[in-house]
Amino acid sequence: MSKLLTPLEFQRGRPMKNRFMLAPLTNWQSHEDGILSDEEFRWLTKRAEGGFGLTMTCAAHVQETGKGFPGQLGAFGDQHIEGLSRLAEAIKSKGSLANAQLHHAGMRSPEDIIGQAPVSASDDEETGARALSTDEVHQLRDDFIASAVRCDQAGFDGVELHGAHGYLLCQFFSEETNRREDEYGGSLQNRYRLLEEIIDGVRHNCRPDFQLGVRLSPERFGIDTREAVEMARLCLNDDRLDFLDMSLWDVFKEPADEAFSGSSLLELFAGLERAQVKLGVAGKIGTPQLADQAMNHEIDWIMLGRAAILQHDFPKRYAADVGFIPVPLPVTRDYLAHEGLSVKFIDYMATWPGFVED
Numbered sequence: 001m002s003k004l005l006t007p008l009e010f011q012r013g014r015p016m017k018n019r020f021m022l023a024p025l026t027n028w029q030s031h032e033d034g035i036l037s038d039e040e041f042r043w044l045t046k047r048a049e050g051g052f053g054l055t056m057t058c059a060a061h062v063q064e065t066g067k068g069f070p071g072q073l074g075a076f077g078d079q080h081i082e083g084l085s086r087l088a089e090a091i092k093s094k095g096s097l098a099n100a101q102l103h104h105a106g107m108r109s110p111e112d113i114i115g116q117a118p119v120s121a122s123d124d125e126e127t128g129a130r131a132l133s134t135d136e137v138h139q140l141r142d143d144f145i146a147s148a149v150r151c152d153q154a155g156f157d158g159v160e161l162h163g164a165h166g167y168l169l170c171q172f173f174s175e176e177t178n179r180r181e182d183e184y185g186g187s188l189q190n191r192y193r194l195l196e197e198i199i200d201g202v203r204h205n206c207r208p209d210f211q212l213g214v215r216l217s218p219e220r221f222g223i224d225t226r227e228a229v230e231m232a233r234l235c236l237n238d239d240r241l242d243f244l245d246m247s248l249w250d251v252f253k254e255p256a257d258e259a260f261s262g263s264s265l266l267e268l269f270a271g272l273e274r275a276q277v278k279l280g281v282a283g284k285i286g287t288p289q290l291a292d293q294a295m296n297h298e299i300d301w302i303m304l305g306r307a308a309i310l311q312h313d314f315p316k317r318y319a320a321d322v323g324f325i326p327v328p329l330p331v332t333r334d335y336l337a338h339e340g341l342s343v344k345f346i347d348y349m350a351t352w353p354g355f356v357e358d
Contacts (some may be wrong), residue, residue, distance in 0.1 A: 003295050004302070005319055008053065010242045011276045013157050013211040016097055017055035017301030019295065020315040023243075023305035024056045024101040024160065026069055026216075027345040034061065034074015036083025037344035046340035047096035047188065047308055051315030053301070055096045057087070057105030060164050062147040063140065065114045066168065071344055073146040079186060084154035091153070100151040101160045101215070102144055104167030106321035107177070119173045121178035121185070124170050134182050138170070141194060145201035148212075148350050158222025161198060163231075164247045166221030169195055173231065176222030187318060188227055192234065203240045212331065213243035218255065218265060225257040238275035251294055270297040287326055288318050309349065330357045 008016040020046075029040040040058075048055040060069050060075040067074075074080045084100065091098035093180055107120040107129035119136070120129040148159045163169040171177040172194050178185050184193055195214065202212055214235050218228035235244045251266040266281055282303035285291050294302050307314050310327050312315065317324045328337070333356060336346045350356040 002318075002322055005316075006201060006289060008278065008300055010167070010211055010278060011207045011239075012099060012135035012242055016150055016313055017106055018051070018053040018319075019301040020052050021054040021280060021301055022047045022052045022308050022316075023057050024058050024162070025309065026122050027058055027141040027341075028069060028070075028071040028348045029342050029345050030058075030071050033069065034064075034067075034072065034076065034080055035139065036073060036080070036087055037071075037342075039344065040073060040085055041083075041090065043340045044347065045094065046094035046105060046312045047092045048091040048098075048312075050308075050313030051116070051118050051319065052096050052304075052308070053089045053315070054095075054099055054157075056099040056101055056160060059101050059167075060147070060151075062102050062104055062143045065116060065119070066104030066106070066302070067101065067114055068108055068110075068167065070113065070128065071228070075100060075150055078352045081150050081154050084151060084156070088151075088155040088157075092157070098155070099158050099160055099211070099213075100154075100156050101148065101177065102147050102151075102161050103162040104140065104144075104168040104272050106152075106171045108167055109133055120168065121174075121191075122180055124177065134184070137184055138184075141201065144198045148202040148210075149214060150203050152206040158242065159202070160213040160215055160243075160245060161195065161202075164215045170217070170221055170223065173227070174222030175227075175297060180268075185196055188289065190249060192231060199238065199240050199321045204294065211242045213245055214241060215245040215247055217247045217249070219249065219257075225255050225260060229272070232269055236272055236277045238277065241277050241302075243278040243280060245271045246279065246281050247303075247316050248281055251281050251283040251285060252260075253283075254308065266294060266299070269300050288322050288324060289305065289313070306319065306355075309336070309341070310339065330354055332357050 088098040107127040109118040250266040278300040280301040
C-alpha cells in the first residue's frame with residue numbers, strides 16, 4: 001500500500017486516516033465581519049468528503065485589523081464561535097481532522113480593507129506600516145492564544161500558526177522587516193520569541209490533546225534560508241508542537257541561497273533531525289506521481305492546494321487509482337462551481353494566470 005494511504009499518528013489527538021492535508025487557501029468567500037459563510041462551509045466540507053485526512057481552513061485572522069484579504073474567515077471574536085463550531089463538526093463527521101489556521105497579515109493588511117495603517121514588527125515605508133509597541137506585541141500574542149482557545153471551544157482538533165509568506169509572524173522572523181530594539185528584535189532567538197510565547201500560551205490554555213502546528217516558508221519576504229533551517233529545527237524538536245508545515249513554493253526546486261545548492265528544498269528540510277514532531281510539505285504537488293515522489297523522502301504528509309481546488313476528491317481518486325490523471329488547466333467556471341467554489345472564489349482564481357478559461 002502507498003504510504004500516502006496509511007494513517008498518521010500525532011503526539012496528541014486523533015490520527016489522520018491518510019497523509020493528505022488540505023492546504024490553507026485564500027478564497028475570499030466568508031462574510032466581511034469574519035463570520036463563516038455557506039460558501040466557505042461548502043468548499044471545506046466538500047474536501048473533507050473527498051477524502052482528505054486533515055482539512056484546514058483558510059488563514060483566520062486573530063485581530064480585526066489583521067485582515068489580509070476580502071471575505072476572510074475570522075477567529076478574533078466570540079461571535080465567530082458558532083460558525084466555527086458548525087464547520088468543525090461537519091468536517092469531522094466526514095472522517096477528516098479539522099484544523100484552523102491562525103493568522104495576522106501585518107504590513108500585508110490592505111489599508112482600504114482594515115480602515116487604518118497596517119502594523120508590523122517595525123516601521124515600513126513602502127506599505128506605510130507602523131511598528132507595534134511592546135505592549136501591542138503582548139496583546140498580539142494574547143490574541144493569537146485567545147483565537148486558539150475559541151477554536152478549541154468550537155471543537156477543532158487543532159490549529160496551525162501561520163509564520164510563513166511574509167505575514168506578521170514572518171515579519172518578526174526577518175532581519176529585514178524586524179529592526180526592533182526590545183526583546184522581540186535583534187538576534188534570531190529574540191525574533192523567534194513571539195512565536196515561542198504563542199506556542200506556550202496555546203499549549204497551556206487549550207485542552208491537553210489539542211493539536212498545534214506551525215507553518216514556515218524558507219525564502220522570499222526577507223527570510224534567510226539559513227535562519228529558516230534553524231527555525232525549522234527548533235520547531236521539529238519542540239515537544240509542545242505536533243507538526244511543522246513547510247510551505248516550499250516548489251518542493252523540488254533548489255534553494256535560492258547558493259550555499260544550499262545541489263539539493264532540493266524538500267531534501268533540505270526532510271533531512272533535518274526531529275523528535276516526535278511530524279513534518280509535511282507543500283508546493284506544486286499536483287499529480288499522483290509528484291505526490292509519490294515527495295513521499296519518497298523523510299516526510300510524514302503532503303499538502304495539496306491547487307490540486308485540491310481542481311479535484312475535491314483527489315485522495316479518493318488516488319486510493320482508487322494511484323496513476324489517475326488530474327484535470328488539465330485551464331478549467332471552466334462551471335467546472336470550478338461543480339467542485340464547490342463560489343463565484344467569489346472563482347473570481348479570485350481567475351487572477352491566477354492560466355487557471356480559469358476566459
